[in-house]
Amino acid sequence: MVPNPIGPECIRVTKVYDWVVLTNRDRNKVQIPEECFAAIEDARHDGNTITATCSEVVGTRSCDFIGAIPANIPNVPGAQIVSLAFHVHIRVQFFCNGEPLPGCNFVVPVSFMDEVILCFPEGTEINCNIFDVQCTVVLNQMLGDMVVLDVTMCKDVQVEAEVKLEVEAKFCGPRPIIPIEEDGFVCPTPRFPQQCPTFFPTLNCDCQGAADFSGEATITVTEGLIGGGLTTGQLDLTALVCDQCTLSGSRIQVTFLDTLGPTPIGTPDAEGDQSFTFTANDFNQPTCVIDPVTGLVTGLTATGTGVITPAGGVPENATFTLILADVDPGLDTATLTITGATTTVIIPLNEAVNPGLEVEVGDCERFPV
Template sequence: MVPNPIGPECIRVTKVYDWVVLTNRDRNKVQIPEECFAAIEDARHDGNTITATCSEVVGTRSCDFIGAIPANIPSVPGAQIVSLAFHVHIRVQFFCNGEPLPGCNFVVPVSFMDEVILCFPEGTEINCNIFDVQCTVVLNQMLGDMVVLDVTMCKDVQVEAEVKLEVEAKFCGPRPVIPIQEDGFVCPTPRFPQQCPTFFPTLNCNCQGAADFSGEATITVREGFNQIGGSTTGQLDLSALVCDQCTLSGSRIQVTYIDTLGPTPTPTPSESELEQSFTFTATDFLQPECFGTTRLEVRGTGVITPAGGTPENADFFITLNDIDPGSDSVSLTIDGPTLTVVIDLTELIHPGLEVEVGDCDRFPV
């Protein structure tokens, strides 16, 4: 039998320098083809029931690397702000009393732009992909010949480079050349990109928390550089998950607010009463601060998109209080360049509010 002793080995692998998961949710207004819109209007005029579905067209997912600039963050040397574009095609179909409407099966493109801070040293590459797409047609928000699609897109972004590693996870180089009689040229040892140890891989969180609310709520919205606005009441959907499974990358915050049009906000801007609807998605989280097993605070950044407006980057600060029974509360402040939102929810006033905060067991140092 040929001996096979255990010894050090050198392997060629793809090394992950950084890895994040991003989520986008937005409502896109889509033009209905002229033939389809005419068929919808005729069917409605005859008293028929109109329904609609939307779904991803298989094989249309794509991701484009746009560019990168230095992040200039002292605490994370080597970080870059990376711009990415994600694309997918969505099929929309309308039905009359459950039967397909002629000419009402069409495809529209949907795209999201993202900026994310990554460890992206020279010599590495961006590997990004879309791993889930969900779509819903919002029929109660048809605007003339336009229909609103509620699209959620989940993306995976990795920074990679092909390297040679020992099994114990150290870089390795080629063996020395065995000379053949005369000496020859000796190639230099290849150099691999250095890791960014300050922020990837990340430490476990000290605590984790979650909050969920869907219902009517009064919030504060201030718009414009003069921060005009006040309280406004409407439909609020808030979902927060901080350090899911005690991992910072398992964090998300999604807010959708649909304003109930009327004399809000107060005071009313003199020029008109503007709809205060918006969406917000958190994109980056700092490590949370933990106060026992009842309170969690975390800061970060995200993207807020006002109704009919342009998405803008914003800072956020959220506090979760898990005080049973009956005293749970959530406080969320979103501060953008032209839009500031303050949301304060208590279980006493908002009975559907659910908040959970708990400890995390960290790995031993």
């Protein structure tokens, strides 16, 4: 099997600098062709029932960039009010007692103009498209030879540029619309495309941390894994909390092989074997520890849920608490407490007793000036 480890990758991609979804609903009066209007009037005069439908003509969606002016958002260089025009063609058809009326199948254009605040720095481009169109004919609002169409249009607008990134990725979604202020101001134009970090994308975490250890360790296992108390074995622990300052970039994986049982290392069904594995699957926002003198983040506490699987046992849901302290030189500590329905595990690691322990904790200023 070819190894497939998770790690940073350098890729050339279209970077999304901003992304919003817009929805327009409006009633448009459209002219009924002369031949069709005459047929409708004749049918009504004879006491027939007139109905109508409207639908999008496939392949007619389009979006035009009109222009942009600076937006009045303090401390966000690159934010602009962008004007866009969206177009689609709608087919309208009238029926008499359910049968198509002659000359009453025609196409009309429908357009919407939008203004939206976007992070739109120099060097980026607007990519907009219509992803859904709904239409209804409002027959009770026919005005002479005019008919009213109720049209809803859903649009996707992104600001993009091609860049090279080192990434560990997750899915993301659009942000809420920002109300447009009446007054604007001229903001400086950056030389290169710069992100608008104050409103897109939103940083999920205030601090981030990592711990890694592989080697012999003494831990506490009570109530559940056969036996109890202190036990020594081979421990492999990897923890990432808010990797790249993103909560979804968090993971904890623990494997412990008990070496003190009466059977070979890792035998799952041996009496007295206290081996187990643990995988975290959900993380809460971590609590950051800040040094009052330096103002730097020196530790964090992360909590969440996961699954612990004892040797020879059934996987059970568990909660966890991970406490990391980045104290250089040589005083790093990592403590992981896992509490399941029948099992409690405490893993206390410190660099002095457990050589090879690596702990890194910091704030989320990922790109130093």
